[in-house]
Amino acid sequence: MTLAFAAASPDSIPLYITDPEGLPSISDGFDPAAQAWLKAQGFAAGPSECIALPSPDGRVVAAIVGLGDAKAQRRGRFLAAKAASLLPKGIYHLADAPASADRAEFALGWLLEGYRFTRYKSASAPAAELVAPEGVDAARIEAIAAGEALTRDLINTPSNDMGPAELEAAAATLAKSHGASMTVTTGEDLLAANFPLIHTVGRAAAPHRAPRLIDMRWGEAGPALVLVGKGVCFDTGGLNIKPGASMGLMKKDMGGAATVLGLAHMIMALGLKLRLRVLIPAVENAIGSDAFRPGDVLTGRDGKTVEINNTDAEGRLVLADALALAAEGGDALTVSMATLTGAARVAVGPDLAPFFAQHDADAQAIVAGAEASRDPVWRMPFHDPYEAMIEPGIADLDNAPSGGMAGSITAALFLRRFAPDRYVHFDIYGWQPAAAPARPKGGVGMGARALLEALPDLLGL
Template sequence: MTYTFPTPTLAAPHEDATPLYLIAPEDLATFLAGLPPAQGAFAGATGFAAGAGEVLILPEVDGSIAGVLIGRGSAEARRRGRFVMAGAAARLPAGDYRLVPLLTHDEAEEFALGWLFESYRFDRYKAQNTPKARLVAPEGVDAGRLNAIAAGEYLTRDLVNTPAADMGPAQLANVAVALADLHGGTSGVTVGDALLDANFPMIHAVGRAAAADRAPRLIEMNFGTTGPRLTLVGKGVCFDTGGLDIKPAAGMGLMKKDMGGAATVLGLAHMILQLNLPLQLRVLVPAVENSIAGGAMRPGDVLTARNGLTVEVNNTDAEGRLVLADALALASEDAPDLLISMATLTGAARVALGPDVPPFYTDDDSIAATLAAASTAARDPIWRMPFHPAYEALIEPGIADLDNAPGGGMAGSITAALFLRRFAAAPYVHFDIYAWQQAAAPARPKGGVGQGARALLAALPQLLGEAQ
């Protein structure tokens, strides 16, 4: 099946669009007093209280829509939540709607982006009630940028949501190649035993037990020839049984999302390329299925990575760091100005920070500060965790250079990040993401979701400007 890249779009401004009024509870009485008496009485009779995301359609005397009130909610509700008004997009009839300027620029941008995110539906297998209401681009907002961000997010969500039977290593590679073609880049895919010839032994070891049509592969994409060099590496484990250290059924149920790191870097690349950022972009995705068969890697095996380090496999379910290690080693040979990896790597990260806030790791305090500020501006929460040097000993077993799964059950996200750092050139940033929305929330339907990409996009001009 050929993948069609989504094109979410804010409507062009026009006066026939229905007005939207975003009202805070403390402003409601004054606003209603300024309406025609019949409309004010109608609003009062409905009990509309301007709660976060609450919607009220105001009628004209002929029954047509005069306007729409959307509750902003209290300041505390807005502080606690993101995109709290976005749910309105799914509750309005088809048509174009324009925002009457009652917001700051940042609030209008958040509202517009939330509207686009709320309008996403995954309908490959079942028709969905896709919102038909369109938002006119608010005055002063960069509609092209918001459209690009939404298109990248839609791509990430589509890839994560697709079941593994239809999004294996080959299908993921096909989407990546199509993305490269769409943006005039180059691409290449190294498959199966050719990985050994090309010196990607750990990617091969993790994926070699899969069926022939789901053979492991390394996907590479390149764009641009001038500007600072950015390399993105995304974990592409298209399904993870756990290998011989097999997961229980409850742990395997969401493993179609174990390629969420790859999905996120492809979505981020799509954003960057639509916006024509002045940089050289390289994307690397080790795409595998961690399966069980006679040729599967075994607990206790020692693998030799691309950069020569040996790794004792003490748990075949800690496979993501193995495939990332070879890709990071390749990326580091080219000494990029900034190297970023994104992966659904550890449950420990979820224990530490929950599903909504992925940790990131870097040795560079300036990079960390820039990302933290960008995270707030982009409404894309992330949180720095440390490359804690005292834990280095935990990833050093007795018979090899590194241990892929140190025992003890503590600091699992940190030890995984320390493992990856052994293969990465500086400056390096690693994100341990979840890539999944457990329950529907404003602008985030249940299912696959991008994490960290918008924060990175907002930070890149400063991060790469300093690299020049």
């Protein structure tokens, strides 16, 4: 779906953003009838509270949306953006906002509030439209919103319509739209091309859902950036089958792939001066006579051996081959994104994107980017003393250490064994469990905006 700003109009309706403290100064500028209307409606500028002010003939002549008090603002994001779904039909322009209100945040939030997933059921887009506020980069915000919409659409699509082949098709459409090149290695060809872990995890799936590695390239000059996204299009858990309650959201287990594709759109649409590579191992972790087994010892692309102690820890296996390929290209900044561990959710919940960075300067840039883009992250440690936990007796690595402690950290340490030196890993959730302003329930991007904002510092752009 298209998320875009309205063209400027002489008839656009003024929209005010305010906190409770600033409400009197705004209302004092209205005529007595409008002031009486505000009082009669009990409008108090609470968080996301919205009101339209009518003229005597019933037209909307102004609107106000509240931010709530300081406590509400600390607890919420995109609070004013909810107005996009609450206001009546019309074209609005931002008339006034407190200094604390970020115009770019409001503008992006407004567009994201307009997102609807309509593949299987129609849903009306908001009737209200917004003229891009003065001082914001409208084209950049529209590119970010489009990338986020792509991520949400891919995650929200159920696995029967978003298997490895469909994920490949989505990547191909994106590549074509930006003039990127793309190659795909599929099925038994993965073995010939030395991607044994990707093949092993996906080989039990039906032939039309065969495993594959998607490799997209864009840009001919500038610093190099490699994005690696986990594309497990459905995860049964393999022979260590998940219980039903844990399998219900496994259509989102390709959320890492969806997020890097959304971020790739942002980068390409904005024409950033860099060389981008996107690697997506796309598989279905199915149950079948050819499924890999607990106790198997597998050999990855770079020769490291892995003892399989849980077939439900498959994401790190497919990422290992992709990261090994990335490492062959040198020490380009390499970022993996994956819905990898439940331990990350236990640690930080669904709203924060935990990430691991090998270098402090990279971590600092990402944290600053997250704050500027209202895309919250939390740095986790590559804690070297835990390395022993991923080293079993009969192989180089253990894909699922026993004990259940530090699950997100040990998974990240596992991935680091295959990655180049300049490495960042995001262990994301990719799902909004309850609707919030600019974030309906369902698939959601995490970390992409933070990375986009950080790229100038990360790559010297």
